[in-house]
Amino acid sequence: MKFSENWLRELVEVKADRAALAHALTMAGLEVEELTVLGEGLAGVVVAEIIAAEKHPEADRLQVCKVDTGRGELLQIVCGAPNARVGIKVPLATVGANLPGGMAIKAAKLRGVESFGMLCSAKELGIDNDASGLLELPAEATVGQSLADYLGLPDASIELKLTPNRPDCLGLVGLAHDVAALFGSTVKVPAQADITVTSEARRGIRLEAGADAPRYLGRIVEGIDPAARTPLWLAERLRRAGLRPISAVVDITNYVMLELGQPMHAFDNDKLQGDIVVRHARAGETLKLLDGSEAKLDAGFVLIADEHHPLAVAGVMGGFDSRVTDATQHIFLESAHFAPAAIMGRARKLGMHTDASHRFERGVDPELPRRALERATELLLSIAGGKAGPVLIAENLADLPPPAAVILRRARLKRVLGVDVADVEVVRIFTALGMKVESLADGWRITAPSSRFDIEREEDLIEEVARIFGYDNIPTYTPAGALTLAIEPEGRLNELAVREQLAARGYYEAVNLSFVSMELLTQWGFSEHLVPLLNPLSADLAVMRPSLLPGLIEALRHNSARQQERVRLFELARVFGETETPSLAIVASGAARAEQWGEPARMLDFHDLKGDLDALIAWGGEPQRWSVHADGLPSWLHPGRAARVARDGGTVGYLGALHPQLARALDLGPDVHVLELALEPLLARRLPRALPVPRYPSVRRDIAMDLPEEVSWVQVEHAVRGSLGGLLKELRLFDRYSGKGVEAGRKSLAMGLILQDASRTLTDVDADQCVGEAVAALEKACKARLRG
Template sequence: MKFSENWLRELVEIQADRAQLAHALTMAGLEVEELTALGEGLDGVVVAEIVAAEKHPEADRLQVCRVNAGQGELLQIVCGAPNARVGIKVPLATVGASLPGGVAIKAAKLRGVESFGMLCSAKELGVDADASGLLELPLDAPVGQPLATYLGLPDASFELKLTPNRPDCLGLVGLAHDVAALFGSHVKVPAQGAAPVSGAARRGIRLEAGKDAPRYLGRVIEGIDASARTPLWMAERLRRAGLRPISAVVDVTNYVMLELGQPMHAFDNDALDGDIVVRHAAAGETLKLLDGSEATLDGGFVVIADERKGLAVAGVMGGYDSRVTDATANVFLESAHFAPAAIMGKARKLGLHTDASHRFERGVDPALPQRALERATELLLAIVGGQAGPVLVAERPEDLPQPVPVALRRERLRRVLGVTVDDAEVARIFTALGMQVAPTADGWTVTAPSSRFDIEREEDLIEEVARIFGYDNIPTHTPAGALTLAAEPEARIGDLALREQLAARGHHEAVNLSFVSAELLARWGFADALVPLANPLSADLAVMRPSLLPGLVESLRHNRARQQERVRLFEVARVFAAGDPPVETPSLAIAACGSARAEQWGESARALDFFDLKGDLDAIIAWGGEPQRWSVHADQLPAWLHPGRGARVARDGATVGYLGALHPQLAKALDLGPDVHVLEVALEPLLDRRLPRARSVPRFPSVRRDLALDLPEAVRWSQIEQVVRDTLGGVLSQLKLFDRYSGKGVEAGRKSLAMGLILQDASRTLTDDDADRCVREAVTALEKACKARLRG
């Protein structure tokens, strides 16, 4: 927000100098980002008129001008500005003047011709950045008058860095309320009366965008003089606020936006056909905008249209074909309220950022459109003339935001601020900010004006008191209190320890954004239960990640493209699934490629495979002390896993993750090799740990029996292990698989597994008969459950 200091001082009495004002604004949360002094040190600079101009005899780009400076006789000035010509009025720095920047004006000879002064550009005077030519003044500027007096200088341009919750300060009247509260003064803005209605022109208005556009006002003004010049005072205020004057009609709408904070737009009424229709855009609808660009819209945009065509993108920018030109005789003024959610992100989606969208997406006072329309009409009638028709109103009152009273407790205010603020001062602060205050037994009930979207709860009111009362007036106390150390639960592994374990195994931690591209997720096959962002930073970051792997594999691909052949990455973070509210699940993911071991001489190089990553998982599972609760299965794999080199990870029979090589088609689509292996598993099951329990060393020896079984190829080891443990119970101390064979001597489609049964009883020594009985029971159970055959 940029504005003229002199303009602000007209709206509110400020008993402070410029530096004090800047400090007060910053300390109240309205940070002064830049402060530029304008027009200081212009003594000796006057309004002058060029009455004659001839080519310099010795220089092609110079002219010898005769200038009337109101001193009785004409002055001779040598000038090189391209726009120097007879009849214009420009600033003249007379001999003896000193311009901003330390330039002293003296009589001089330029290429043999005497010059008694200097005709100036806006940049040379320090009032603007334009250095393309002389600063041209209106033709009615009084010759000989000091330029500072004529332009209302000196002045200063303030630029505020406003937080998104203070859209009310994007207009000078709203800002004036804060300044009045800070300095204990009053806003000097008169009530806005209704402009005289002398015309009868009307146009129907239909609201078809629902709650996105609940209020729309318009007015036809006929018979204007579109070529009328913007008054100097208005043009200067616009220029000092960072806006270039364009035309009287456009300048008035911009001026009202700066003054009140309400964006407005003017259409050429003769270019409109039938009623004004406020509706949602059709998918693929196009509209040529004021800047000449072609906007392609979708159903999320609100469009101002007539019966045949779109006229403007609501809250963003007007259309090119209905713009006001020098030939415009009749205008249709619009002043509307749009829901912030309907405008948020729309300008950015079109590659734009406009003053209107900047205000509407933060929230504009829904009560402002009527006041702004009357103010703009008043200014237009005074500048361009014409006859104003009646105000045309269409609104949906049920969709307009309504101020809600908020309670503030006196004791709560004291506790949060650490200081007691007098009741009278609290009431004064809220009243000066335009709020309605009603005392209660334990504090106040405060109703914020409709312009204050940020006042929703008690803490918001406490913040208002603190910033106006002054943070400097709130004492600083060192917080007191005893800190207690939380004991780490033994039944849980810390995620930091998990990270350290993975780092010790050669993996590097990655931190990726929580949002990803919908296109990337489509490649992976993630289409269900996605959480889209309402206001994404860009199209590539439009969806909350349902898995850590797409982002992690992109990081792997990025490293691999930079000559890193052996990559080991892991990430511990949350994934998101659709719900009300969306479901967040902590997860662990690993992505790895390249050789299994770093380059060395101790062993031969080999490529990373499924079992390397499974070894990492087993090492983490072993930490929990209950590996028997975990299993891997080769069924029900997601589409992004290799069907023959992937596995489903389960805990207590419930699926908690997946492990394996990427599907070849996905690896090809991502421009990756076939050696990329990934793992993703829910984090919480990994962090559970069995509490350690002390027990005595077994007094009785163990017995080992080895078995060789012939089984179908499809039978998994986890299934065999479960059957044996269920059959033998506590007698089975360990079960070890030590050999696997298929080939000669074994039927096709079957395999031979050799395993060792470690048997032990805590109460006695097992006999050979006991061991043989256990072997018979295990073999019988495996024959029934797994179609096993004992090999001889």
């Protein structure tokens, strides 16, 4: 937000110099990013008129001018400006003046011709960066008048670095409320003139964008003077706010935006057909904008259109074909309220940033459109003439944000700030900020004006008191208090323990952004329950990650491309879908072991990563609750070298090699293996419990079962444990055989059954019965046969 200091001081009395004002604004959270002093050192610079101009006899680019300074005699000035001509009024630095750049003006001879002063550009005077020619002043400027007095100088151009939660200060009147609160003064709001309706020109307005555009106002002004010039005072305020004057109509809408904070737009009314329609853009719709660019739109954009064509991208920029030109005599003034979410990111999507989008993205007071429309009409009639039609209003009141009161407790205010703020000062602060204050027994009920979108909770009110009361007035204390030692729950592992375990196994922790590109997710096959961002930083960071693996694999690719042959990475973070879920992911590639001499080199395989998973599971103390299965795999895993990980029968993650097609698409080798698990099941730990040493011995029985190749060990273990219950203390697989003596498509598994009863010694009969039950269960569930 850039503005003229003198303009601000017209709106609110500031009993402080420029430096104190800048310091107070910064300390109140409205950081002064840049302050440029304008027009100091202009003593001796006056308004002059060129009466005659002749070509210099010795220089093609110089002219010898006769200049009237209002003192009865003409001065001779040699000037090289391309726009120097008879009849214009310009600044003249007389002999003895010292310009802001340090130039001392003296009488001199230029190519043999005497010159008694210098005609100046805006840059030479230090009031603008324009050095293209002389600063041309309006014809009504008084010859001989001090230029500083005529232009209202000295002044300063102040630029604020506002935080996104303070859109109310993107208008001078809103900023004036903060300044009034800081300096104990009141805001002098410009008086609103009564606009006399002298035309019956109307145009229908239809709202078809729902809550995205709940209020739209317009007015037709007929018969304006297209040649009307912007008054000097208004043009100077625009320049000092960083805007170049363009034409009377455009300058007025920009002025109202700077003054009140309400962006406006003016259309050439003769180029509109039928009603104004506020609607969403249609897929593939295009619009040529004011800057000449072609905007390609989608349904996310809100459009201002007529019955046949789009006219403007709402809250961003107007269209080229309906623009106001030097021939426009009838205009349609627009003043509307758009929901911030409907405008957010739209300008960036079009590759631009406009003053209107900057304000609408942050939020504009929904009550401003009528006030701004009346103010713009007042200025337009006084500058360009014309006949004003009635105000045309379309609104959906249910979609406008209602005012909400927030309670501020006196005790809470003191506790947070650490200092007593007098009740009368609290009331003064909120009243000066334009808020409605109602006193309660233990505090206040505060209703913020519609411009203060940031006031939502008690902490917001405390912040207002703190910054206006002054952070310098809040004492500094050394923190004191007792620390409470946190007790780690025994039924849950600490995340740090998981990190340490993985680091001990040779993995490095990675930290990736929570956003990924839609293109990358499409490569992986993620398409359901995605969470796109409304206002992404870039197209490559447009979606919240549904999995940690795409980001980790990109990190692995980055390392591999830099000659890292053996990469081991893990990440503990959240993924986003239907819910927000803490997850653990591992990626690995290269050799199974770091280079060494003790054993032959081999590439990483499924079982290496499975071993790392088993080590993590063992920390929980309940490995029997975990299992792996070959079914239900996602499309990004290799069907023959991957597994689904389950706990208590429910899927918690996946493990295995990347699918060859995906690996090729990502330019990876076939040795990349991945693991992703929901973190919480992994952190669950069995509570330690002391048990007496068994009094009775265990019994072991070995059996060998012939069963189909496709039957997994998990199925075998489930069948045996289900049949023997608590008598089975341990089941050990000690041999697997296929080949001679075993049918094709079958295998032989030899296992040891460790049996034990806590109440008695098991007999041979008991053991044989257990073996029989286990064999029967395997025959039924796994199509197994007992081998002799």
